[in-house]
Amino acid sequence: MTDGFRIKGIKAISSDSKEFIRQFSSGKSFRAVIGVSLSFSRPHNFLDRYLTFFEKLKSSPSSPHHFVTNPRIIFKSSDLSHYFGENQLYSILGVFMEEVISHDDIIVNFVYSSFKTPSGKCQKSMEISKCRWIPFKGSLLNVFEFLNKLASYYSYIPTWKVISSANIKGSTCFIDAFSPGAPYTNAWLQLIRSNNNIRIYPSGDSVNPFISAADLVLRYIELHMLRNNIFFDIVKIKSSLNTSNLRVYHAGTKDLIELIPHPIKTENLSYKDIPAYEYYSRPIILVVAENSIKKESAILRKSPYYQYLLHYAYLMDASLKMVSFDDVGDRALISGDGNRDVFLVSTGPVSNKIVHHLVYDLGFDFDHLSLQDLSHRLREGIK
Numbered sequence: 589m590t591d592g593f594r595i596k597g598i599k600a601i602s603s604d605s606k607e608f609i610r611q612f613s614s615g616k617s618f619r620a621v622i623g624v625s626l627s628f629s630r631p632h633n634f635l636d637r638y639l640t641f642f643e644k645l646k647s648s649p650s651s652p653h654h655f656v657t658n659p660r661i662i663f664k665s666s667d668l669s670h671y672f673g674e675n676q677l678y679s680i681l682g683v684f685m686e687e688v689i690s691h692d693d694i695i696v697n698f699v700y701s702s703f704k705t706p707s708g709k710c711q712k713s714m715e716i717s718k719c720r721w722i723p724f725k726g727s728l729l730n731v732f733e734f735l736n737k738l739a740s741y742y743s744y745i746p747t748w749k750v751i752s753s754a755n756i757k758g759s760t761c762f763i764d765a766f767s768p769g770a771p772y773t774n775a776w777l778q779l780i781r782s783n784n785n786i787r788i789y790p791s792g793d794s795v796n797p798f799i800s801a802a803d804l805v806l807r808y809i810e811l812h813m814l815r816n817n818i819f820f821d822i823v824k825i826k827s828s829l830n831t832s833n834l835r836v837y838h839a840g841t842k843d844l845i846e847l848i849p850h851p852i853k854t855e856n857l858s859y860k861d862i863p864a865y866e867y868y869s870r871p872i873i874l875v876v877a878e879n880s881i882k883k884e885s886a887i888l889r890k891s892p893y894y895q896y897l898l899h900y901a902y903l904m905d906a907s908l909k910m911v912s913f914d915d916v917g918d919r920a921l922i923s924g925d926g927n928r929d930v931f932l933v934s935t936g937p938v939s940n941k942i943v944h945h946l947v948y949d950l951g952f953d954f955d956h957l958s959l960q961d962l963s964h965r966l967r968e969g970i971k
Contacts, residue, residue, distance in 0.1 A: 598695075600628040601750065601784075602762040602798035604806055605742040607735070608700070610814070619732055620702040620820065621739045624806040625746035626798065627695040627756075637688045638797045645680070659899045659966065662800050664793035665807035678815065681808035689805055690831055698809055699746040699837045700820060701738060701847070703731045725771065725849050725859045738847060741770035741862075744788075745847065746802075748775040749837050757783040762869075764792035764799045765907075768915055770862045771849035778846070780867075787869040790909035795901040796869075865917035871929040872921060873901055873908045875959075876939035885910050888935060896963035897933060906931070922952065932956040 605623035612618070628634050639661060646656050655671040669677045689696060703722075721728035724737060738745075743764045750756065752775075761784050770776075780786055792799035809829070818824050822836045839847065852860045875897070877884055888894055888910075901908040911918050921930055932947075932954045934940045946952045 597629050598627045598754075598756050598759045600631045600760045600762065600798060601747050601756070602626050602628075602796070602802045603743055603746040604764045604793055604799055604802040605739070605746060606806060606810070607739045608810060610819075618702075618819075619735050620700050621735055621742045621745075622698070622700045622806065622810065623742055623746035624802045624809065625697040625699060625750045626689075626802050626805065627697065627750060627759075628693060628798070630693040631798070633691075633693055634688070634801070635797055637691070638801060641684060641688050658895050660794075660895050660902070661899065662795055662797055662902045664800055664803045667794075668804075678808070678811045681804055681811070684804055685808055685831070689801065690833060692833070694833055696805055696831060696834045697746060697750045697837060698806075698825065698834065699749045699839055701735070701742070701745070701839045701843075702820060703734070703841050703844070722844065723848055734848075740767035741773075742766070744779060745775060745839060746837075748779045748846075749839050749843075751782050751784060752778055753837065760785045760787060762792065762796055762798040763788050763867075764803070765790040765864060765868075765909070766862075768861070768864070768917065770864065771859055772852055772862055773848065774846040774850050775843075776862055777850065786867050788864055788867040788907070789869050790907050791898070791901070792907075794898050795906065795908050797902075863917065863920075865921055868907045868921075869905065871904060871906045871931055873897070873904070873906050873931045873933060874911045874918070874921065875909065875933045875935065876911050876942050878936040878938045880936075880938060893959050893963040896966045897959060900962060900966055922946065928953060928955075930954055933959050933962060935959045 603623055603625040605621060608620045608622045610618045642661050642663065645651055652671050665677070665681070668680055672680060721730065722734040723729075724734060729737065743766045747761050747763060751759075751761075761779075763786065765788050789796045789799055793803040794800070809825075812818070812829060813825065816828055818828055820838075822838070825836055826834055849859050851858065875888075877888060881887070898908065900906075909918075911922070913919060932943050934943045934956065935958070940958060943954075943956050947954055947956060
């Protein structure tokens with residue numbers, strides 16, 4: 589653990605987020621959205637520590653065989669929970685904090701959003717911060733309804749909060765992809781105008797070590813709060829974690845105007861969705877599924893061959909996502925200009941035909957390969 593914590597010259601920032609729900613014995617519950625944004629002054633030093641940590645974990649005699657033999661080196665917290673179980677997860681993450689994160693070249697920024705509910709309905713003359721009902725695309729939502737919406741695009745909020753608070757410029761921002769249909773907000777507009785390089789990664793916490801680290805740190809903080817019965821008290825969080833490079837931010841009622849949908853000035857002054865695909869890190873690997881069995885995507889992501897694909901995405905510093913031909917962004921990626929940095933991966937006979945049709949019948953300029961062939965190539969290379 590470092591003392592006298594100092595950091596200058598932020599070169600990279602990463603963020604991830606999740607919902608936080610706490611049940612009480614009274615039957616009531618508390619909800620918030622939480623996130624972590626990590627700020628790096630020496631990204632290469634961090635990356636060395638990150639890779640060394642997982643190499644050591646894989647070489648440990650106590651590590652389960654199916655974790656050791658997994659070709660990946662980038663993991664998210666739910667992966668570790670799957671391999672080691674919840675009881676071991678907390679201790680593993682604690683070691684990760686000590687060996688990888690608690691150094692003087694990283695700032696851990698913990699950001700959370702929760703809102704009070706003043707009595708009475710919102711009147712036109714009232715400030716948004718005093719409203720019980722929160723405006724959202726022409727509707728009025730209660731706090732829980734708004735938190736559900738906010739959670740779907742919260743992954744960039746921690747980075748926005750840190751950049752806007754510290755006036756950071758010239759950094760590369762690695763952000764885990766948020767849900768389709770995320771609305772423009774003042775926070776998003778400020779972020780993309782902040783003179784920082786915004787790079788969104790679908791499957792970010794499985795292919796990008798910076799986003800993975802944000803996910804792991806966030807899960808550790810959440811488990812620590814639950815295990816030690818710590819509520820959202822900034823002083824207690826800081827003192828309990830005993831991490832000198834930790835900062836805590838509350839993006840709450842005072843920030844509400846920045847977090848709600850912001851109308852875009854057009855002829856109709858309408859609410860529009862963020863074209864997140866325009867910020868996807870290139871190259872982009874698009875996985876074409878068979879769509880022949882129920883819950884195929886969940887099964888596919890757990891398959892042995894898919895692990896090689898995730899590792900390949902890390903090696904290529906690529907985005908990776910499952911194609912949905914109903915999604916506007918995915919259609920734009922396939923049919924738009926710049927196909928040369930879009931890579932198609934088929935997963936079976938049906939998707940092979942789809943890829944063949946796109947490339948040979950329609951003339952799109954894609955590199956393409958089957959999931960099975962890719963895994964064979966990588967296995968030979970790893971051996």
